[in-house]
Amino acid sequence: MATTKEFRSKYWHPAVTVDCVIFGFDGANLNILLIQRGLEPYIGRWAFPGGFIKEKETAEEGARRELKEETGVENVFMEQLRAFSGVDRDPRERVITIAFYALVKLSDYNVIGGDDASKAQWFRIHEIPELAFDHDSILSVAMSHLKQKIQFEPIGFELLSDKFTMTQLQTLYESILEIRFDRRNFYKKMLSLDLLIPLEDKVPNTSHRAARYFSFNREKYLELKEKGFRLEF
Amino acid sequence: MATTKEFRSKYWHPAVTVDCVIFGFDGANLNILLIQRGLEPYIGRWAFPGGFIKEKETAEEGARRELKEETGVENVFMEQLRAFSGVDRDPRERVITIAFYALVKLSDYNVIGGDDASKAQWFRIHEIPELAFDHDSILSVAMSHLKQKIQFEPIGFELLSDKFTMTQLQTLYESILEIRFDRRNFYKKMLSLDLLIPLEDKVPNTSHRAARYFSFNREKYLELKEKGFRLEF
DNA sequence: ACAAAAGTGTTTGGAATACACCCATGC
DNA sequence: GCATGGGTGTATTCCAAACACTTTTGT
Numbered sequence: 001m002a003t004t005k006e007f008r009s010k011y012w013h014p015a016v017t018v019d020c021v022i023f024g025f026d027g028a029n030l031n032i033l034l035i036q037r038g039l040e041p042y043i044g045r046w047a048f049p050g051g052f053i054k055e056k057e058t059a060e061e062g063a064r065r066e067l068k069e070e071t072g073v074e075n076v077f078m079e080q081l082r083a084f085s086g087v088d089r090d091p092r093e094r095v096i097t098i099a100f101y102a103l104v105k106l107s108d109y110n111v112i113g114g115d116d117a118s119k120a121q122w123f124r125i126h127e128i129p130e131l132a133f134d135h136d137s138i139l140s141v142a143m144s145h146l147k148q149k150i151q152f153e154p155i156g157f158e159l160l161s162d163k164f165t166m167t168q169l170q171t172l173y174e175s176i177l178e179i180r181f182d183r184r185n186f187y188k189k190m191l192s193l194d195l196l197i198p199l200e201d202k203v204p205n206t207s208h209r210a211a212r213y214f215s216f217n218r219e220k221y222l223e224l225k226e227k228g229f230r231l232e233f
Numbered sequence: 234m235a236t237t238k239e240f241r242s243k244y245w246h247p248a249v250t251v252d253c254v255i256f257g258f259d260g261a262n263l264n265i266l267l268i269q270r271g272l273e274p275y276i277g278r279w280a281f282p283g284g285f286i287k288e289k290e291t292a293e294e295g296a297r298r299e300l301k302e303e304t305g306v307e308n309v310f311m312e313q314l315r316a317f318s319g320v321d322r323d324p325r326e327r328v329i330t331i332a333f334y335a336l337v338k339l340s341d342y343n344v345i346g347g348d349d350a351s352k353a354q355w356f357r358i359h360e361i362p363e364l365a366f367d368h369d370s371i372l373s374v375a376m377s378h379l380k381q382k383i384q385f386e387p388i389g390f391e392l393l394s395d396k397f398t399m400t401q402l403q404t405l406y407e408s409i410l411e412i413r414f415d416r417r418n419f420y421k422k423m424l425s426l427d428l429l430i431p432l433e434d435k436v437p438n439t440s441h442r443a444a445r446y447f448s449f450n451r452e453k454y455l456e457l458k459e460k461g462f463r464l465e466f
Numbered sequence: 467a468c469a470a471a472a473g474t475g476t477t478t479g480g481a482a483t484a485c486a487c488c489c490a491t492g493c
Numbered sequence: 494g495c496a497t498g499g500g501t502g503t504a505t506t507c508c509a510a511a512c513a514c515t516t517t518t519g520t
Contacts, residue, residue, distance in 0.1 A: 007325050011285040013246035016329060052244040055327065059318035083316040083331045085292035092240050094288060096249060096331075098316045167472080184474075185510065208470040209517035400499080417501075418483065425481095441497040442490035 015095040018063040019050030019135070021081070021142040022073065024106030025159040027168060029124045030175045031106060032139070034131070035070055036119040041091045042132035048139075049120070050097065059098040067102065071120045073109055077158040078102040081141055089134045097133075101142045103158035125175075150176050151233050154195060154221055163199055163213035166190065173233070193231070195221050248328040251296040252283035252368070254314070254375040255306060257339030258392040260401060262357045263408045264339060265372070267364070268303055269352040274324045275365035281372075282353070283330065292331040300335065304353045306342055310391040311335040314374055322367045330366075334375045336391035358408075383409050384466050387428060387454055396432055396446035399423065406466070426464070428454050 022033040034046040049070040053062040060078065068074045081099040089095065106122070123129065128139065150156050156172050170186045190196060195217045202210035221231075255266040267279040282303040286295040293311065301307045314332040322328065339355070356362065361372065383389050389405050390397075403419045423429060428450045435443035454464075 008248070011248055012288045014249055014286070014288075015241070015244055016247055016249065053247070053318070053329075055245045055247075056320060058320060059316055059329070080315045082313045083292055085286070085331065087289060087291060096286075096292070098318065098329075165472090182510070182512085183472090184512080187473075188475095189509085205519090206471080206517095207519045209472045211472060398499090415484075416499090417485085420500075421502095422482085438492090439490090439498080440492045442499045444499055 015090075015093060016053045016059075017050055017095055017097040018053055018059050018066060019048040019097050019099045019138060020063050020067050020078070021048055021099065021101040021139060022067070022071070022076075022104055023101065023142075023146065023159060024104050024109070024122060025172050025175065026106055026122070028171060028175075029126075030172075031122040031124055032128060033071055033073070033104075033109075033120060033122055034128075036121070037132055038119065045132040046121075046123070046129050047132035047135055048099075053098070060100065063098075063100040063102075071109075073102070073104055076102045076104045077155060081138070081145055084134060084138060086134055097138075099138045099142070101145065103155060105159065105161055107161050147177055152231055154216065154231060154233075157216040157218075163201075163215050165203060165211040165213060167211060169214070189233070195224075248323075248326060249286045249292075250283055250328055250330040251286055251292050251299060252281040252330050252332045252371060253296050253300050253311070254281055254332065254334040254372060255300070255304070255309075255337055256334065256375075256379065256392060257337050257342070257355060258405050258408065259339055259355070261404060261408075262359075263405075264355040264357055265361060266304060266306070266337075266342075266353060266355055267361075269354070270365055271352065278365040279354075279356070279362050280365035280368055281332075286331070293333065296331075296333040296335075304342075306335070306337055309335045309337045310388065314371070314378055317367060317371060319367055330371075332371045332375070334378065336388060338392065338394055340394050380410055385464055387449065387464060390449040390451075393449075396434075396448050398436060398444040398446060400444060402447070422466070428457075 024031045035049050037043055037045050037047050049067050051066040078100050083098045085096045196214040197217050199213040202212050257264040268282050270276055270278050270280050282300050284299040311333050316331045318329045429447040430450050432446040435445050
């Protein structure tokens with residue numbers, strides 16, 4: 001198009017990145033996957049995986065690409081939080097970032113955590129180090145978004161293995177919402193939603209009564225959602 | 234900084250705009266403020282007020298600036314929805330937009346609506362014309378966001394005058410949530426929240442019993458929110 | 467048999483719903 | 494006095510919270 005070049009020079013074009021807050025659950029605590037920066041600015045500081053968006057990809061595609069490149073994580077639940085556009089959030093030049101959050105089954109990716117081959121590492125949510133850029137404010141938005149969201153959509157299952165015990169599920173909800181539930185009432189409420197499939201097998205090698213595994217009935221949930229059903233936890 | 238130029242050329246820099254979905258309430262229906270495009274592309278089509286972001290302003294500042302320039306609306310409740318980054322959403326070149334929504338007291342701005350001096354016009358939510366770009370998908374995100382939000386935060390008051398009747402408030406909630414409430418139960422629930430201040434004066438010149446005005450107790454709400462109180466409507 | 471966590475039922479209080487009557491005002 | 498919408502009270506239903514005992518398993 002003839003006007004394209006003219007148009008490009010007429011308006012300011014900022015740098016745009018994507019960043020991804022990755023939540024994982026280790027059975028007891030909510031964790032965040034961070035990578036240690038190897039370049040200036042903020043060299044050595046921990047930050048969310050992310051990078052510059054490319055011309056032929058949407059923001060979400062970019063976030064998934066960066067996530068895979070930097071941490072090996074792929075095929076996960078991911079949603080946009082929002083854009084962060086503070087004028088001085090990057091010391092090099094002005095950079096606008098589009099932030100996402102992802103929920104991963106930590107057990108699938110435990111190779112990444114803690115080893116020295118990669119600069120990626122899981123951190124418990126209450127032990128997050130000082131972060132680069134404005135990533136702590138992104139984190140706080142991500143946390144409150146997750147808290148909100150889990151009360152109306154069953155996204156918690158994205159953080160658990162395909163089969164899980166009721167206690168694991170409860171601990172997950174308690175970690176995210178930072179409140180405690182009565183075990184018996186939690187059971188009832190969860191089962192009454194009728195979205196859990198009780199499995200035959202149980203947790204092996206326990207020194208007490210073995211807990212039954214459940215799996216999440218995704219098909220049924222989608223079906224109910226279709227009918228305008230509103231989950232409330 | 235020496236590296237800035239090098240850095241700028243290394244990564245692709247997209248055009249970035251801000252767009253604003255402006256909600257107003259006329260006493261019976263939820264309305265959206267649109268402007269008619271005077272330029273290609275989509276010349277003649279209706280679109281949200283918006284424009285290119287400037288180098289020294291945040292996205293929200295840009296959205297407020299454009300809003301004021303194009304419609305005269307200022308000092309309103311505004312929040313970011315999210316970024317829209319579809320690769321082909323603008324035919325000229327790739328443009329990423331950061332979408333906001335705003336809630337305005339329509340009575341303050343009725344000058345704008347319907348006259349021919351301006352290209353801005355209010356449209357009832359169920360009579361929205363075909364929109365430019367991907368603005369209908371932005372609208373649908375805005376609508377569902379508003380529905381969600383109003384159930385947990387008293388943002389409805391941003392759409393009403395400082396004083397309003399209970400029936401007006403109910404009609405507003407019904408318009409947004411697209412459900413009907415029992416008048417008596419709505420009264421009780423609203424009053425039980427203890428966030429409404431009953432005023433002395435009443436609606437004049439009615440052909441029936443005059444309705445009392447209320448005002449929203451913003452201070453009290455902020456105070457309660459501070460204490461971790463969770464509104465549920 | 468005992469420790470430790472799983473699994474289950476009942477009671478109770480409070481909130482949401484459903485529902486009906488009187489009040490004020492203009493015509 | 495009547496039509497119109499405003500303002501209030503009560504009974505019922507349902508859901509959430511509080512709470513205790515039995516079961517399974519390994520040691």
